[in-house]
Amino acid sequence: MIQLVGVVLVATVGRTLWVSPQPGPEGDGSRERPFRSVHRAVEAAVPGDEVVFLGGRYAMRDFVVVTQKGGPGRWLTLRAADRQRPVFDFSSVKPKRQPWTGGFHAKGASHVRFVRLEIVESHACGLLISDGCEAIDVVECTFRRTFMPGIGAWNSHRVRIVGNDVSRANDPSMRLWGDPNEECPHEAISVAGVKGFEVAWNRVHDSVKEGIDVKEVSAHGTVHHNLVEDLHRQAYYADAWFGLLEDVEFFSNVARRCEWGMVVSVEGRGSELANVRIRHNVFHDNRASGVFFGRWGADGPRRAVTIEHNTLVRNGRLRHWAGATGNIDLRSPNARDVVVRRNLLVAGAGFQMAAFSADPSLLNAKGWELASNRFDRWVAAPLEDNPYGPAHVLDGSEPSFGPVAFENEATGLWRPRDRSLRFGALPEGAAKLPGPPPTLEGFPAYKPSRRLHPLF
Numbered sequence: 001m002i003q004l005v006g007v008v009l010v011a012t013v014g015r016t017l018w019v020s021p022q023p024g025p026e027g028d029g030s031r032e033r034p035f036r037s038v039h040r041a042v043e044a045a046v047p048g049d050e051v052v053f054l055g056g057r058y059a060m061r062d063f064v065v066v067t068q069k070g071g072p073g074r075w076l077t078l079r080a081a082d083r084q085r086p087v088f089d090f091s092s093v094k095p096k097r098q099p100w101t102g103g104f105h106a107k108g109a110s111h112v113r114f115v116r117l118e119i120v121e122s123h124a125c126g127l128l129i130s131d132g133c134e135a136i137d138v139v140e141c142t143f144r145r146t147f148m149p150g151i152g153a154w155n156s157h158r159v160r161i162v163g164n165d166v167s168r169a170n171d172p173s174m175r176l177w178g179d180p181n182e183e184c185p186h187e188a189i190s191v192a193g194v195k196g197f198e199v200a201w202n203r204v205h206d207s208v209k210e211g212i213d214v215k216e217v218s219a220h221g222t223v224h225h226n227l228v229e230d231l232h233r234q235a236y237y238a239d240a241w242f243g244l245l246e247d248v249e250f251f252s253n254v255a256r257r258c259e260w261g262m263v264v265s266v267e268g269r270g271s272e273l274a275n276v277r278i279r280h281n282v283f284h285d286n287r288a289s290g291v292f293f294g295r296w297g298a299d300g301p302r303r304a305v306t307i308e309h310n311t312l313v314r315n316g317r318l319r320h321w322a323g324a325t326g327n328i329d330l331r332s333p334n335a336r337d338v339v340v341r342r343n344l345l346v347a348g349a350g351f352q353m354a355a356f357s358a359d360p361s362l363l364n365a366k367g368w369e370l371a372s373n374r375f376d377r378w379v380a381a382p383l384e385d386n387p388y389g390p391a392h393v394l395d396g397s398e399p400s401f402g403p404v405a406f407e408n409e410a411t412g413l414w415r416p417r418d419r420s421l422r423f424g425a426l427p428e429g430a431a432k433l434p435g436p437p438p439t440l441e442g443f444p445a446y447k448p449s450r451r452l453h454p455l456f
Contacts, residue, residue, distance in 0.1 A: 014048030014074075017041050021056035021086065038064055038088070047074040047111060055084030062093055063124065064104045070111030072442055075137075078104075079115035091121035097177050098185070102128030102152065110134035118142040119150075123174050126166075129153040137443060139163055147174035149186045150204075154216075155193040160439070162446050163201045164189075170209040187213040187237065197221035198440050201448045201456075204228045204235075211258065213237040214248050216268075223250045224436055227452045234260035235286070238276050240300065241268030249277040252425075252433035254412070254453050256283075261290040261315060264305060266334070267297025275304045280425045280434050282311045282414050282455065288322055289329035290315035290348075295388040302335040309342045311414050311424040313406075316349035323386020324350025326379065331356050331388050337367040340396065344374050344416070344424030346404050351381040354391035370396030374423035376404045413454045425455075432456065 017029035019041045026040065027033030035041040038058055045051050047070030068076045080086050090103045102125030106112050110133060119126040119141065126143035129136045133156035140163040143150030150166035153159045169188035172180070187210040191197055197214075198221060204211040211228035214221065215237065228235035235255030238248055245266075255261040261283030266273050283290035290312035293302065307328065316325035326348030328340065333356040345352040352375050357363065363370070373396055381391045400423070407415040419429030426433070433455045439445055448456070 014046060014050070017045055017049060017051045018054065019051060020054045021058045042066060042078070045076055047071065047076050050077045050079065052079060052081050053086035053117065054081050055086055058086060058088045060088055060090045060093055060103065063090070063099070063101045065101070066104065066106045066109050066112055068109055068112065072111070075111045075113055077113040077115060078117065079113070080117060085118060087118045087120060089121050090119070090123070094123060094176055099124045100128070100130070102126055102148070105130070106133050106136050107131045108133060109136065113137040113139060114141055115139045116141060118144075120144045121174070122146045123176050124148050125152045126150040127152070129156050129159055132156060134158060135442060136160070139446070140449060144168055145171050145174060147171060147184055149190045150188050152186060152190040153192065153194050153197070157194070158196040158440055158442070159191070159194050160197065160443050161189060161199045161202060163448055166202065166204045167206045169207040172208065184209065187211065188231075189213070190215065191218050191221070192216040193242070194218045195220055196440060199223045200225050200436060201446070201452065202226045203452055204231070206230050207232070209233050210237050211235040211255075213239060214245070215239040216241045216245065217243040218245055218248065220247045222437060223248070224252045225433070225452070225456050226253045228253070228258060229256045231258040234258055234263045236262040238264050238273060239294070240266040240271040240273040242271060244272050244274060246274045249279070250281060251277070251279045252456070253281045254455065255281070256285050258286050260288045260292045261286045261312070263292045263294045264302060265294030265296055266300030266302055267294070268300065269298045271298065271300050273302045273305075277306045278310065279306070280309050282425050282433075283315060284311070284313040284414065286315045287317055288315070288320055288325040290327045292329045293332035293335055295332050299332055299334055302332070304337045305335060306339040307343065308339065309423070309425055309427060311344045311426065312348070313346045313414065314349070316351070318350055318382060319384065320350070322388060323384045324381050324391060326351035326354060326381070326391075328353040329391060330354065331391055333357070335366065338369070340370045341372050342423050342427070344404065344421070346376040348379055351379050351391055351393045353395065354381055354393050356389060356392065358392035358394040370394065372398045372400070374400040374402075374404070374421065377401065411454055
């Protein structure tokens, strides 16, 4: 459980309603006579109130739906009592078919905050945000062992997901219906069709599918300072469905020991992805490529994708099921106006950088600019059968070659010992990845309670 320190809460003007998991008569929500029912407490709350959960295990008998509509200065806050750990166990809630809900479900709500709650063993999502929510804040909660995402946000506006810990998401052992061989739905953190979002300072780990996915027609958001590790699939994902996904920035993140580090895809037919920026990230020791232009689904059009100032180390494998994989893998031909520059590529297994073609005239015709990247050595891609077409090795224009030693790989400090290098996520001796942008309008400033990674 992540402990909350330094979070400035939105001022409220309402009541404080207390809830206890201990057996006893139902109270009135006062500190002396707390509610014993989570549902009754949430139903009694109005915008401006705080619902404060005392520590202990809450044995839930149904999902909790939150529909209140607040406004600026009138937030409904559901939070843990100071220095206490409320754990909401949904293992006994067993729907007979796949539900579109979560342990907690913000449904058409606005100006609601979830702070330091622990949600476990949900046969749906851990927390679902849906149906046109506005201004939802998920702060330093813990989600463990869910059938669907730990956190899922669909078709809403202005959603912030910061400082959370998500593990064992998309766990097949939580399936209650359907084909046991079918994969679980969605990802550990899913952001789908959300306009205006920030996903930051989260740890996603030890889960069965993907980590943080920005997908469908999401727009105008950032994904930064997250640590994603030890997943069965890719750490970070941008994937267009149902239309245009646009204006998303992935920066200052770390991915390690996953399948792919970062995938940019257009899987939905008739869909498009535009203006996605991937910068100042560290992708290392992933089994497939560090950055991959996905060929899955419709393999639709991508434009204005920038990949710059990333550090990629020891990504890829020979004889991977996708063929040889390496540090940067641009095998889809359905991309225009691609910029790849100032990246630091070290010890890619199958290759350092590869694309669907190495013909400069063809790449130029598509508006590709691959320039001024640094490689520790040149690696030739072996001839291997794969489902996505050959990976043509290329260096781009004005490449730089030479050995690269890092300051302390064992602790994750991927700062080059040569402080004069102007490549990678930590150019010219920078000690930390670049800081975050201003917070979403109307949300309080957020300061992480603990350091997830030496580079943050």
